[in-house]
Amino acid sequence: xxxxxxxxxPLATGEKGVIVYGILSVLLVLLVVQLWLLTATTxxxxxxxxxxxxxxxxxxxxxxxxxxxxxxxxxxxx
Amino acid sequence: xxxxxxxxxxxGRPFRDQPRWRxxxxxxxxxxxxxxxxxxxxxxxxxSGAFATGQVSMLLRSALARxxxxxxxxxxxxxxxxxxxxxxxxxxxxxxxxxxxxxRREGEFLAYGSECTHLMCAVLPEVAKGRLRCPCHQGYFDLxxxxxxxxxxxxxxxxxTLDVRDGExxxxxxxxxxx
Numbered sequence: 001x002x003x004x005x006x007x008x009x010p011l012a013t014g015e016k017g018v019i020v021y022g023i024l025s026v027l028l029v030l031l032v033v034q035l036w037l038l039t040a041t042t043x044x045x046x047x048x049x050x051x052x053x054x055x056x057x058x059x060x061x062x063x064x065x066x067x068x069x070x071x072x073x074x075x076x077x078x
Numbered sequence: 079x080x081x082x083x084x085x086x087x088x089x090g091r092p093f094r095d096q097p098r099w100r101x102x103x104x105x106x107x108x109x110x111x112x113x114x115x116x117x118x119x120x121x122x123x124x125x126s127g128a129f130a131t132g133q134v135s136m137l138l139r140s141a142l143a144r145x146x147x148x149x150x151x152x153x154x155x156x157x158x159x160x161x162x163x164x165x166x167x168x169x170x171x172x173x174x175x176x177x178x179x180x181x182r183r184e185g186e187f188l189a190y191g192s193e194c195t196h197l198m199c200a201v202l203p204e205v206a207k208g209r210l211r212c213p214c215h216q217g218y219f220d221l222x223x224x225x226x227x228x229x230x231x232x233x234x235x236x237x238x239t240l241d242v243r244d245g246e247x248x249x250x251x252x253x254x255x256x257x
Binding site: 013014016017020021023024027028030031034035037038041042043045046047048049050053054056057060061063064067068070071074 | 106108109111112115116118119120122123125126127129130132133134136137140143144195232233234236253254255
């Protein structure tokens with residue numbers, strides 16, 4: 001596994017905390033995007049417009065992939 | 079425990095100046111915040127997975143609906159059963175789908191799903207005013223198109239396509255707004 005610190009220095013708890021805050025901010029933004037996608041797609045789908053369902057599902061899965069990747073990055077800080 | 083090793087405290091004062099209970103049960107605030115945020119991140123990703131699952135389930139249901147057979151042709155009533163300016167209720171295409179057949183003028187029949195697209199209350203025809211009204215939250219739909227014209231509903235009522243033949247009225251399908 002690649003060391004997240006360039007010089008191999010272990011991160012202090014405070015530094016890890018800052019990184020987690022940054023990652024958490026990105027996670028929350030992506031979550032809001034997913035929520036918007038879900039509500040907009042549901043509204044269109046219930047109204048009979050299913051043309052947006054596939055692109056929205058792909059976009060939501062991409063957001064999920066990014067979120068999972070960022071979560072793994074948090075665990076790599078341990 | 080030396081000063082350098084002592085945990086960071088919530089108020090920033092040295093560890094030796096902290097109350098006795100805190101010295102007995104020392105908590106490193108930065109470490110505690112780090113663990114809490116890390117666990118919160120896990121739950122955020124869990125919710126993200128739930129949202130993605132919802133999107134995919136919509137995609138699957140959409141694909142299944144496309145494969146479903148077309149609704150059957152169903153006799154609703156005879157022309158003489160529906161007075162001009164009146165309406166009758168029927169169910170189409172399934173028993174759980176209440177609809178309204180409306181005779182606006184002589185020879186003009188309209189049919190819509192009768193569940194409001196806001197919160198599924200039954201809509202009432204107001205033929206003289208050219209609209210359908212949902213009494214629950216005062217939503218209104220245009221009688222000619224089924225589109226919402228006032229109130230909370232944002233989506234049109236499903237339109238039931240009709241075929242009037244030999245004095246009988248048949249339902250032949252259901253059309254949603256965008257189709």
